[in-house]
Structures are given as structure tokens and as C-alpha cells.
Amino acid sequence: MPETPADNWREVTQMSESIVDTVSHQTGETLLDVQDLKTYYEGGGLFGGDPVKAVDGVNFEIARGETFGLVGESGCGKTTLGRTLIQLETATSGTVSFDGTDITELSGGDLKQWRRNAQMVFQDPESSLNDRMTVGEIIREPLDVHEQGTARERREKVRTLLDEVGLMPEHYYRYPHQFSGGQRQRIGIARALALEPEFVVLDEPVSALDVSVQAQILNLLEELQEEFGLTYLFIAHDLSVVRHICDRVGVMYLGNLMEVGPTEQLFQNPENPYTRALLSAIPEPDPTAQADRITLPGSPPSPRDPPEGCPFATRCPVRIRPEDIDASDEVWDRIREFRDVIRERSRAEQSIGERLKERLGFETALADGDEIVDEEFSDVDLPPDVREHVEQAVTYLSDGDPDAARAYLKEAFGSRCDTETPQYYDVDDRRTSFCHRHATDHDAPGEELRRRGYDTHDG
């Protein structure tokens, strides 16, 4: 996604004028209840390898008539989660109960019947419509599959749908090529609505469109929601859009929901460290704001090998530190980088090719342990106990056992963030956050962030 935060902000300000802010119409009644849902992809074909843990145990509910937003960086599993909810992917474990029915258990004719209730609007209007079919055939196909009414009635229904999404009935015999991106997305929306579903997954429905068209499509979606009482799952990486259209938001990172709560509360007063980091990527409207933005170090770990404890532990700016080591923030930063390098090294070791090369005596491209230490720690003063641990890890590394080095470092510098999966804490009204720091025996994330010198958005 090439867009820069600055562009992003400009869009937001433009859009906020044009988007009709609808009152939410939730009834409070739960439509979708997701419990401990996991979706793993078996990777690497026959030769196994670790599965990709795209969705790794999420819990949330969606109320009837609400718009639930799902945000996160690309690759965090939000699209997979959306696809699992409408059974385009098979859940590995957990339940998704839709109006009381566990849909992960459905198959055959039952599944086909249920599919009418849940549809999807896809991200890429170029790829979501079969170019060899006329617009009419495309929108009619769901009706044909479910054999609704006579052929004449179906054609009528398609014409009505075309009208409802702002196209002309005479577009029936045109081909998708003859339409712009925004119009194509309207066709996709008409197709999703053909079966009159209750629940619609909107997978970044406007991210591929021109800014000028985005607001029109969002307005259309809101109007349709009002008219048909639809429940939306709105997947996006564009936070500004989410803030405008969603009633509640879930923030996803590495297959986990880090924080779930009502949109305004969550945006104005984020609780979870990851949410704070994500929101701080949006530039302040006030350029004179002084405090440091939270820039996350490194990149997200591979979903094949997520951290054992908190998924965010490898990058968290407020990770809990073990009490027995007293070091400066800077030293802790270096330790984190050092552990990143070792972690990567131990992952690289897992590749069969590398192992084979090493056995056969070829030089592998990996740097020597002492070099890493030089690079990381040459310009800081290490407390003696830290130095001792680092040297021990390097010894393991020189013995050709990066896994042991990794485990040792975890033991030495880790805390419950590295070993224990957090639980969902209720932080305020209808809001939960997935972080150890909400437990009573730790400082809250916001407090700790301020202490470590970050801007906290808390106003």
C-alpha cells in the first residue's frame, strides 16, 4: 500500500465533510459470536513446515445492525478472519455462531443454504468480476444458484438491484470492461446483496478506488445498511475510513485481536500498546506536537513462528522487563535488536538448504556471533550481568546452536510478555484489551509509555 500517512490524512479531512455520519442502529442483539477461532494454513505442501497461523485464537461478537471494523497492518490476518466468517476458509478450531448456529460445523446442503445469509464485497474491483459475463449475468448468478423465483423474476430483481446501487437497468447487457472502478465496485455490491443477506463482509471495499470515489461508495454502503438492516464486518487498513463508518473496532496483530471496543473510545483513548502504536502512525493535525511518535522497531514476526507469549512482545515499546536486571532504555533497545537477530538466525537455520550447506562445509551467509555483538553493543555501556548473558548466548551461537542461544536469551531477558499469553482485560465500558499491563501488578500501558518518553495520544 503505497499511500503515505500524509496523503492519508488529507483524504480523511476531505472525506469527513462528505460522508454522511449515520446514527448506529444496533439493537444490542448478538448476530455473530466468535469464540477462540483459529485458521491455520498448512504451508509448504507435502514437506510440512509450520502452518501459517493466520488467525490464532480470536474472540469477539458482532451485534445485529452494527458495523464492526477490523484494522491492522497487511498480513495480520484480518482478511483471513473475514473469509473464515463467511466460510470461504475452513476454521482450524473454535466456533463461529451465527444467530445461534455454529457455522463451522455446517456442510453440504446446509452450508449452501446458510451462505445466503452472509456475503462478501471484495477488495479489488478489477478481479472480483468475471470479465466474460455481462453485468446482468454476474448479479444474477447467486439467484440462479439458489433457484430463486422464475427467470423473469430474477431478471427483474437484477434490474432493481442495479437501480439500488446507483447503476442503470440498461447496464444489464454491458460487460465489466465498460465500467470504471467505482462502478465495478457497485456491481460487486449488487451481487453481494442479491440474496438479501443479513451479514456482509466488506474486504477493504474502497482501498483500490480513487479518493474522489471512495466517499460515494462508503455513502452507498451506509445507505444500503440502513435500508436493509445489514450487519457489516468492515476490513480496512485505512484508519480514517474505519473511524467514520464503524460502530466498533477490533485491532488485529499477528492473528490476534489486541483490542476491541467502540470506535470513538478506541480512537480517542487507545489502551493497548499496539493500538497506540498503530494510531500514532496517523500524523497529528497539529504539526507543533512535540512528543515522540511511537515508531515500531523491526517487522512483524513470521506467522509461521509467532512469539510464545504476547504476539506483540518482539516489538512492544512497553514490554514488561524482568525485575532482576537494571539497565537503561537504550540498553534494553539494543538487547531487543540483538534478540531479533538471534531469532532470525534460528529461523534461517530451520531451512533445510542452509542446514545441508553447513553440513557440507559451505560458508553460510550468516554473520559471526562476535560481529553481531560488536555491531549492537559497541557504543553502549553494558551492565556486567547483561554482558555476561550476551556472552553466554554468543557461546551457544559459536557452537552452531542458535536455537539454544535464542532460548537462553529468552530465559535471561524475558518476562511474562514472552512466556504467557495475555488475557482479555475489560478496560472500560464494552472495551477489552489483550495485554499483561492491565493486570493490577503492572503499570498501565499509557503510564509506562509516558515514562519511556513517548507521546501517548491521551490528550
Place this chain on the structure above:
Amino acid sequence: MMETELTDDIDQPLRDRLKAHPRPALLWAAGLCVLLLLEGPTYLDGLLGAIGAGLALLPGAPGAEAFASASAFFSELPHLLSRELVPNRGYYDGSAWQGTFLGLEPKYAWLIRFLLVYAYVAALLGWLWYGYVLFRRHYRAANWTPTDDVIDRLRSHYWGLFGLAVVVFFITMAAFAPVVGPTTAEENIEGPYSHDMKYYNEDTETVETITIGEANLGSASRGSGDSNVGIWSYDDFGRFHPVGTLVSGKDLFTFLAFGARVSLFIGLGSMAIAGFIATTLALVTAYYKGVTDLIVVLTSDSVQAMPALLLVILATVVFRNHWIAELYSGAMLFILLFALIRWPGLWRAVRGPALQVGEQEWVDAAKSYGQRPTVIMRKHMAPYILGYLLVYASLTLGGVIISVSALSFLGLGITAPTPEWGRAINIGQQYIASQSWHISLIPGILITLVVTGFNAFSDGIRDAIDPQSEGAEGGATGAAAGGGGG
């Protein structure tokens, strides 16, 4: 049930549009009827004959007799493109030609019939094209479809059109083999001693009767002395040979026309089967991925790892006395063998496009409202790979034709006396440096031409369906021609 409803969408307005404006459609249909009626007996004869031959394969051959006799009945009926209407065989009685069309020289009589066949085919194809244009102009609900662009690009692709013309030329020659030849395979090639002919004996100045077999002895092309009947010439018996005679004195043109039949039959037949296998597997593997894909990869690799030529030779020996080897002088066996050997290549060619289309969101969309997998594959995936299939099947077809000829050249192919180009090349090989050079050279040129034609045609389709690829794959033609040896 669903299919009928889907087509209904297109049908309904088409019916309305036809009703509103019937004139062009009626005129066109009338024209088509005339064209078809002119040759009606041939089509019925061919159709019924094919059904009869198919039934004859079944145990007990139920009804085969009836179809065969019905087919024979239609073959007797008069029609435009027939030897009876424009006969070219006759004899000179000292003053004029007897029994030829309008008393013309056999040369001209044959030429007229030959040209008539091609004029008819041209008219038929032109009329079908005109029908498509009419449909586009008056009756199609959509005023633009993606196919229009493909067709427009193909229309301005002269190399591709050249290929198409060559392909049509050869298909016509094969389809109308009994009509375009100056004589027939039955009389001249298969049973020359069971048929008589009359000729004008210049020595005695009388018309004499002789068996065709004996006449052939006198018209042989053996390179030396006056024992040669070359291109565009008469033999001593007043028979005209457009491209000379074989070593045995049989007519080379007739031989080649029937040879085109065998070659195209094997080529098209094996490509149809291989293409079907390749498409099905590509769709299934692209849809289900994972283990299915792996199994097909392994299978196709093992097939491709086998030495193809050796396999074919082995199979022809093993099946020598099997009933399969007797069908159409072994052509059926070759169809099956080449389908077996060539499907992995086609599958590899369409696998990429199939995987690509399988990733499209419209496939997910179809899954999300519960469309059946078979329908998704057929409707949402297959249309996107058929173009590529056509491209590679045309390329491979050239290779198959070369292979069959190569086998016949080695004496392993289609059994004599059924004509096959490779055998003619083989027979004429030792005379290539003599005045009887035509025996090898003409079929050699034809093979080159037909293979080039199919390659050019496939280039044309490739550029038409995928304009970006133009020129990027310049090596494909050479590679396919080179791949013909197997």
C-alpha cells in the same frame, strides 16, 4: 436445469430481437440452406458413415449395416462437388475426349473441380462470417463483448491469417479428399487390379481396356530414362497427374490428399483428447491445489521422462495384432498414443493461466454464494484458459504430424496401402537427385507448410488473446518445430 436458465438470459432478448427485425436473419438462413443443400448428401453420407463405423466397433455391431447402407444411399445422390458432376477421367478416341467434363482435357476438368471445391468452402466460411457480422449488428443484446477485441486483433494479424488460410486449405483437402484428387484412393491405390480403365493406344489407334494396376506399371516414376511422370503432366494412358506419380505409378496428388486425411485425423484427434485431459487437470489442480497438483505434476513428469519415440515404436510392435491397431490402418492407435504423450506439455502450458484465474476474486465470490465447483471451473475458469490451449495445441499438432510422418518414414507408421506423407518421402528418397524428385520433395514441402501454417495460426491467436505478449515469445515457433521429432 441451471444451464437452460442461464442461456435463457441471452435467448429471451434474442428471440425478441429476431421477431422485431427478422429480414436479415431469414435471408441469411436461406443462403445457408442453399449452401448446405448443395452438398447435403456429402454431409449426410459422412455423418451416417461415421456413426456406422462407430457402431461397427461395438460387439455385435448393432445397426451398423443400416447406417452403412443409408450412408451409401446418400453418397449416390447428386450434389455439387462430385466426381460425377465434373468428371475428369476419360479417354481420347482419336479425335476428342470422351467422358470428361464438357469434353475438356482431363487437366482442365480436374482443375475446375479442384477450384470448385475451394470456391465452395470459401463461400461457406464467408457466409458464416457474414452471419456473425449480422448477429453482431442486429441481434446481439450487448453492443460490445470482450471477444470482439480478440477477433478484431486476429483480423489484422496477417501472419495469423496466413496460418488460418493454410490450415483451412489442408482441412479442405482432407475433408474433400475423394473429390479433389484426379482419381480415387480405392481405384488407384488400394485395389488397382480390380478396376478397369479405357485409354487410346496410339500405336494401334484404337481405344483399349486395361486394369488400372497394369496402367500404373506404365506410369511409374523411377528416375531413369523415360520412366517418369513429373509435375503437371499426362502419362501414356491419358491420365493427368497434377504432381506426378509415385514409384509404383500411382497418382501422387490422390495419395497426398488422402495422406492429409490421416495426418489431420491423427493430429486433431490426439490434440482433442490431450487438450481435454490437460484442461480438466489444469482446472482441477488450480481449483483444489495442494496434493492434487502434486500428483499431476509427478504424473506428467513421469510421462515426459519417457522417451516418446521409443514408446511409440514399442507400442506399435506390442499392439501389432490388436484390434486397436486395425482401426483406420493404425491411426486410432496413434491418436491414443500421441494424446498420452502430449497431454503433459499442454497441461504445463495452461497450468499457469489456470492457477492465475483460480486466484481471481470472482472465483471466491462464486464459492461464497455456493456455486458448485464444476460450474465454477467451467464458467469462471475455463474460458480464460481455452485460448492458451488453442495456441499450444496448434503448436503441438504440427509436431504430431511430423512425428507420424517420421514413423511412416521408418516404416512403423500407418500401414500400407493407406496413404501417409512420410511413406511417400521414404519411397522417393533414393530418387531425390533424379528427375523423379517430386516423390519426396512435394510431400516434404507440404509437411513444412502445414506445420508452419499451424504455428502461424497459433501465433495469431496468442497475440489476439494476449496483446502484451506480442513478439515476446519469438522463440516459440522454432521451439515447437524443433519439438516435433518426438
